[in-house]
Amino acid sequence: MAKKRGQKYDKIIDAAVKVIAENGYHHSQVSKIAKEAGVADGTIYLYFKNKEDILISLFEEKMGRFVEKIQERLQEESSVERKLYILIEMHFMQLEKDHELAIVTQLELRQSNIEIRQRINEVLKGYLELIDTVLQEGVEDGTFEKELNLRIARQLIFGAIDEIVTNWVMKDHRYKLVPLVETIHPLLLRGLAK
Amino acid sequence: MAKKRGQKYDKIIDAAVKVIAENGYHHSQVSKIAKEAGVADGTIYLYFKNKEDILISLFEEKMGRFVEKIQERLQEESSVERKLYILIEMHFMQLEKDHELAIVTQLELRQSNIEIRQRINEVLKGYLELIDTVLQEGVEDGTFEKELNLRIARQLIFGAIDEIVTNWVMKDHRYKLVPLVETIHPLLLRGLAK
Amino acid sequence: MAKKRGQKYDKIIDAAVKVIAENGYHHSQVSKIAKEAGVADGTIYLYFKNKEDILISLFEEKMGRFVEKIQERLQEESSVERKLYILIEMHFMQLEKDHELAIVTQLELRQSNIEIRQRINEVLKGYLELIDTVLQEGVEDGTFEKELNLRIARQLIFGAIDEIVTNWVMKDHRYKLVPLVETIHPLLLRGLAK
Amino acid sequence: MAKKRGQKYDKIIDAAVKVIAENGYHHSQVSKIAKEAGVADGTIYLYFKNKEDILISLFEEKMGRFVEKIQERLQEESSVERKLYILIEMHFMQLEKDHELAIVTQLELRQSNIEIRQRINEVLKGYLELIDTVLQEGVEDGTFEKELNLRIARQLIFGAIDEIVTNWVMKDHRYKLVPLVETIHPLLLRGLAK
DNA sequence: GATGAATGAGAGTTCATTCAT
DNA sequence: AATGAATGAACTCTCATTCAT
Secondary structure, three states: OOOOOOHHHHHHHHHHHHHHHHHOHHHOOHHHHHHHHOOOHHHHHHHOOOHHHHHHHHHHHHHHHHHHHHHHHHOOOOOHHHHHHHHHHHHHHHHHOOHHHHHHHHHHHHHOOHHHHHHHHHHHHHHHHHHHHHHHHHHHOOOEOOOOOHHHHHHHHHHHHHHHHHHHHHOOOOOOOHHHHHHHHHHHHHOOEO | OOOOOOHHHHHHHHHHHHHHHHHOHHHOOHHHHHHHHOOOHHHHHHHOOOHHHHHHHHHHHHHHHHHHHHHHHHOOOOOHHHHHHHHHHHHHHHHHOOHHHHHHHHHHHHHOOHHHHHHHHHHHHHHHHHHHHHHHHHHHOOOEOOOOOHHHHHHHHHHHHHHHHHHHHHOOOOOOOHHHHHHHHHHHHHOOEO | OOOOOOHHHHHHHHHHHHHHHHHOHHHOOHHHHHHHHOOOHHHHHHHOOOHHHHHHHHHHHHHHHHHHHHHHHHOOOOOHHHHHHHHHHHHHHHHHOOHHHHHHHHHHHHHOOHHHHHHHHHHHHHHHHHHHHHHHHHHHOOOEOOOOOHHHHHHHHHHHHHHHHHHHHHOOOOOOOHHHHHHHHHHHHHOOEO | OOOOOOHHHHHHHHHHHHHHHHHOHHHOOHHHHHHHHOOOHHHHHHHOOOHHHHHHHHHHHHHHHHHHHHHHHHOOOOOHHHHHHHHHHHHHHHHHOOHHHHHHHHHHHHHOOHHHHHHHHHHHHHHHHHHHHHHHHHHHOOOEOOOOOHHHHHHHHHHHHHHHHHHHHHOOOOOOOHHHHHHHHHHHHHOOEO
């Protein structure tokens, strides 16, 4: 049971994203996901322990790669200002290129119960640590204040980015997300004041 | 039916906050709320159209007053910098003085389905407009950039504050929230960069 | 929940006996029992904790009265030999007058899982103690051997009576059960040997 | 298909006994039996028509030999009294030397549905006929009453022995079973009365 | 107004059996 | 002969809402 990876494993994950994006979290029955994946209901349980496990795996798979990619890309940059820029840009890019995934992560998965959300937070930790690394580097090289409160700054950045993406999703992706990096990056960097 | 106000109306709202804070959104059945409020299950439906209506009304009642209070207080201040400070401080204060309400608004109510959350967003609009007013004033008096993107700036501020509160709730209110205004306010105002 | 007694409580118990007797233990869904009782599926759960609870309550109700009745009747007799006769006769009578109940207790309920059967054994203890009382009395007044092994004698009597009833049920009640008391009573009393 | 005998055939039967004894009837899935037998799930169906067939075959194999052995042994005895003694003693011995089999035949297999139990009864007929033979012989040689009701006497004997074994199994084989023959044999022979 | 007993739709999961390899 | 991945039917229980009293 639960052989992670495999053709069907991926099929089921992708079906789950599609079904949840289209029907909403609470109307996404296992049988609907199975049908979309082109497998029998029971087959789901050869690859996942239960329904929760699908959702958590979905997040781990998709967001795990998400964090990895950003991390790799950040290493190519040297200045902290650019790193922050790239971090935001890639965050926006990844979600803009997969509207269904954006709906699932920004809206639907947040309706799940607390256990699932705690597991999701575990995955997010990797992302938050990425932010921390950038901040720390900025403090060390003098780009940021020596007394910068890392935890609060991290929450500020994540909260702002996340809110912007959520608004974009709730407005049905009616505008381009990536260009907003030009607006939010200087705001985070220099603040609101002139 | 649904006569807003009345002794029982308030009792039910308060019972809902308590029950949801203690049991979590998904374990807060109507019957549990009725029991906590000291009324019969059926009585709930004399004051609320359905369960959704309780949650939305709860948010409207509690956050409506929340916004009003901030608004009143803001008028006493003249500088835009101070207004932003007060806005954050009062936001933190209101939630810190009612832990149960904080749990409900930051964690539990977000598990509700999209329809409810859209209604909740309606209520939040009042708050967001408050932010907008401050921002606009800042642009006009030259405190903020002339080209400041209002919408993005508003999302930045709200996202940051909200994320900080949510983290505080998820850490079981183990530290003081209000003092964080001293950290977040300058960050929002001046940005991360030196 | 689980208010023992009440018009519907009895209706559901009786419906369960009928449905199980007619369809067999494994084809007696809660919905079938509810339909037979003329109530909604959910109503079952106002009176019983779960399906198991129906079966256990069924046994307790029916067999509880069964034991009580025999006990009362035994007090009217003075000789131990008569008491044994009456015990068997009433056992046979009670089951012969309710064929459906006989099917349920002799065949269907024995297919239930071990937890239920252990609860059933608890109820049976009352009956076995009744046998013990008669045996003890017989030992004391000299009707039975002074060295009579009570436990084994009790198992002998119960096993024999139970097997005879089960055979009668499996033969579709095609013959009269009560008259068999004339055959089994002397066998138990005097043994097989001349 | 279903070629009775063969190395794997026996392996599967033995695995079934072990798995059922350890996990209980309702937790003994075909896949568990296959695993214990060291074969693939599908292989089971090369030797048995379906799951029912395993259980019935199990009973036939084990109890078939059981009856044969008793029959052979009985021919060595001449007196009817001794034959009855040997019958009970061997019944107890066979089950006492294989605790797992005893659990399966006395407790677990009785949870199967009526069709299986009727097939089991078919197998038991051979045993009951053995009892009948002894009884008949006893009637003919004057050891037992001329008017002895064979059917009832047979049920009495079988019911008593079976109940004693079942009690022994349910008490986790905490006492010796075979010595009880000394107690039950005279009771059956001479009855309870002095 | 207030009650609370009754309703009934809805979904996750197991497992005996099959069949392509 | 042997495998084991895949199948899909089947059922208990919860809980928002109603309505007779």
